[in-house]
Amino acid sequence: MTINAQLLEKYKMHQPTIIDIARQLGLSKSTVSRALTAHPNVNEKTRQRVLELADKLDYQRNQLAISLLTNQTRTVGIMVPEFISFFFPKVIIGAQEELAKAGYNVVICHSNESYATEVTSAKSLFASRVDGLIVSHTKETRNFDHFRTFTRKGIPVVFFNRVWENEEVSKVVVDDYTGAYQAVEHLIQTGRRRIAHLSGPDTLPNSRSRLNGYLDALKHYDVPVDPSLVISYDLTLEKANIYVNHLLNLPEPPDALFAINDPTAIEALKVVKSRGLRVPDDLAIVGFSDDPISALIEPGLTSVAQPVSEIGQEAARLLLAHLTASADQPAAPTTVTLPTRLVVRGSTGS
Amino acid sequence: MTINAQLLEKYKMHQPTIIDIARQLGLSKSTVSRALTAHPNVNEKTRQRVLELADKLDYQRNQLAISLLTNQTRTVGIMVPEFISFFFPKVIIGAQEELAKAGYNVVICHSNESYATEVTSAKSLFASRVDGLIVSHTKETRNFDHFRTFTRKGIPVVFFNRVWENEEVSKVVVDDYTGAYQAVEHLIQTGRRRIAHLSGPDTLPNSRSRLNGYLDALKHYDVPVDPSLVISYDLTLEKANIYVNHLLNLPEPPDALFAINDPTAIEALKVVKSRGLRVPDDLAIVGFSDDPISALIEPGLTSVAQPVSEIGQEAARLLLAHLTASADQPAAPTTVTLPTRLVVRGSTGS
DNA sequence: ATCGTTTTTGGGAATGTTCCCAAAAAAATA
DNA sequence: TATTTTTTTGGGAACATTCCCAAAAACGAT
Numbered sequence: 001m002t003i004n005a006q007l008l009e010k011y012k013m014h015q016p017t018i019i020d021i022a023r024q025l026g027l028s029k030s031t032v033s034r035a036l037t038a039h040p041n042v043n044e045k046t047r048q049r050v051l052e053l054a055d056k057l058d059y060q061r062n063q064l065a066i067s068l069l070t071n072q073t074r075t076v077g078i079m080v081p082e083f084i085s086f087f088f089p090k091v092i093i094g095a096q097e098e099l100a101k102a103g104y105n106v107v108i109c110h111s112n113e114s115y116a117t118e119v120t121s122a123k124s125l126f127a128s129r130v131d132g133l134i135v136s137h138t139k140e141t142r143n144f145d146h147f148r149t150f151t152r153k154g155i156p157v158v159f160f161n162r163v164w165e166n167e168e169v170s171k172v173v174v175d176d177y178t179g180a181y182q183a184v185e186h187l188i189q190t191g192r193r194r195i196a197h198l199s200g201p202d203t204l205p206n207s208r209s210r211l212n213g214y215l216d217a218l219k220h221y222d223v224p225v226d227p228s229l230v231i232s233y234d235l236t237l238e239k240a241n242i243y244v245n246h247l248l249n250l251p252e253p254p255d256a257l258f259a260i261n262d263p264t265a266i267e268a269l270k271v272v273k274s275r276g277l278r279v280p281d282d283l284a285i286v287g288f289s290d291d292p293i294s295a296l297i298e299p300g301l302t303s304v305a306q307p308v309s310e311i312g313q314e315a316a317r318l319l320l321a322h323l324t325a326s327a328d329q330p331a332a333p334t335t336v337t338l339p340t341r342l343v344v345r346g347s348t349g350s
Numbered sequence: 351m352t353i354n355a356q357l358l359e360k361y362k363m364h365q366p367t368i369i370d371i372a373r374q375l376g377l378s379k380s381t382v383s384r385a386l387t388a389h390p391n392v393n394e395k396t397r398q399r400v401l402e403l404a405d406k407l408d409y410q411r412n413q414l415a416i417s418l419l420t421n422q423t424r425t426v427g428i429m430v431p432e433f434i435s436f437f438f439p440k441v442i443i444g445a446q447e448e449l450a451k452a453g454y455n456v457v458i459c460h461s462n463e464s465y466a467t468e469v470t471s472a473k474s475l476f477a478s479r480v481d482g483l484i485v486s487h488t489k490e491t492r493n494f495d496h497f498r499t500f501t502r503k504g505i506p507v508v509f510f511n512r513v514w515e516n517e518e519v520s521k522v523v524v525d526d527y528t529g530a531y532q533a534v535e536h537l538i539q540t541g542r543r544r545i546a547h548l549s550g551p552d553t554l555p556n557s558r559s560r561l562n563g564y565l566d567a568l569k570h571y572d573v574p575v576d577p578s579l580v581i582s583y584d585l586t587l588e589k590a591n592i593y594v595n596h597l598l599n600l601p602e603p604p605d606a607l608f609a610i611n612d613p614t615a616i617e618a619l620k621v622v623k624s625r626g627l628r629v630p631d632d633l634a635i636v637g638f639s640d641d642p643i644s645a646l647i648e649p650g651l652t653s654v655a656q657p658v659s660e661i662g663q664e665a666a667r668l669l670l671a672h673l674t675a676s677a678d679q680p681a682a683p684t685t686v687t688l689p690t691r692l693v694v695r696g697s698t699g700s
Numbered sequence: 701a702t703c704g705t706t707t708t709t710g711g712g713a714a715t716g717t718t719c720c721c722a723a724a725a726a727a728a729t730a
Numbered sequence: 731t732a733t734t735t736t737t738t739t740g741g742g743a744a745c746a747t748t749c750c751c752a753a754a755a756a757c758g759a760t
Binding site for chain 1: 745746747748749
């Protein structure tokens, strides 16, 4: 906690400041500041002298001091539960490009699906005074107080993919319901009747929407719903493996599987193969997200594609709308829903 | 540039400070500060009063002010050229876990393989006064002045994967040479003689090391080197596709391919299949990195595995060593070399 | 030369926090 | 009770910057 050692250190490794420049040129810090910030009220000759010395001293402005004074960091935090699969990285890139155009920097936090980490990261981002937040929360998150800390202080928060419901925040989602509906419809139309669904935790809105799409498609085509074919699980591959095996061990096993996401679908594919069964003959499989890997495996995985980069771009745009809104004309909370698209490959028929 | 509007805004959305707390309790900011930082010299009863009010006002400390004063942000920047493939995300997670243990936050920047973006990000990270940097640079980077800005001011920089050579910085690399050697050795031992190599830009040290491993393995087993089989390219999939086709169109096409990385190898596999040829019968293929996808495709891709998380952990440890080193006992620049391991799958034989 | 205008510069406050040193209050001792 | 010791508190400086306002300098016109 004590900073004596650092103070000493600091003295040794002193970074040049505008005061150093001012002193060396016999100017005031105000003038140097003006010269460095392209302010009009400064003599051109003076500016050149300042710029020259700044360059010579390798002066680098201290953003901390500026942020403290102006109360804005021009930094946006992006929080995601993981970034091993292609989805979150691609969303982040989409958002970052949009934010960079507007002159914002991005700090990325990954909670690793841990609620505790998410809370810690949120507190840390708040302490360093990010101007806004883009979030997809963990599957454990039920309490959203750590995000309320932001909204209460007027710091905009935009959710995507996994969104905070019933609240005055903007969101970007995809049409999970229709995506799921079309996936199941496709399975029915290719002759499947016993369609299993590996669903996610029902705390996740998108998981519930996909489940509803699944149920409504069955209902619409008069396919009876067998509760033993609907399994809600924690999205880990270990559990996916166990439940797929469980389904195949049923006295009347399913002839098709609609998985909540592609990793789950791919795990299912591996299980089916390892049991000497064939895809799609013995089990047709559909995933969700259209991970690039889905096109590479054999057979190709039928999957519900979502416009990944656009999700990030939209989230960034919504955030920027809030960021540039003024107190007298605030931006209203908006929900953007992007379309999904079924991509048919070998896993549901030749 | 003008902040009038923001100043007004700020007044409206005033965040509670220790001065607010002090005023309301009739204390000085010093005492409140002590209460909040668990300083011993404060009356227990006073501390409770402060903590209570801080909680009630939803006080959140302003890290900017603290960082400005202490001249340390407890934040580390990590710069990577991309994070769509699994490699960089996994390195980042490894590093982040290690840094979090030591109480450091992480800011992630991805340069998108653009030198200009890398320079901008580096400047921005410097301006916000990160305490250290972990970097894998872009394939375009030849000028390292933007990193010298850090080292010159005594801010530690650790490179990994793509490293800055001949400089006084710490590095984490894998044994690319041996990895490549063993890959090619394996191809020779499984009966291949015309082994092509898709290499990366020779500005990248790891690319050169892999090329040397390839050449030495051929030399050791008296396999003649055919320069027309060695192609250095820019690591884009488009070019990979073109060059693989080019190789297969040769009058004497290769019977094996050692690719600089897994995405290249997978692209090659697609090309071979699309031409109605078979892997490994017509062309054996080896990749580098052991991307998880390599185990999922058909046939499985033989690849040189590297300890990905460990790379991140080691980089973090090296950085922490520099960070905790004092002026009187500085940490010496160190290069850590981690082992590689050949993982044999179907793409080089049954 | 004098006055009015414009351009350029300097001084000081403000941002939120921690640390040092001194002062005040409380507790312990004589 | 008076004195010493310990605990607790307050005041001010420092961090690097920008902005506002006033002062100074330069310029132009009479």
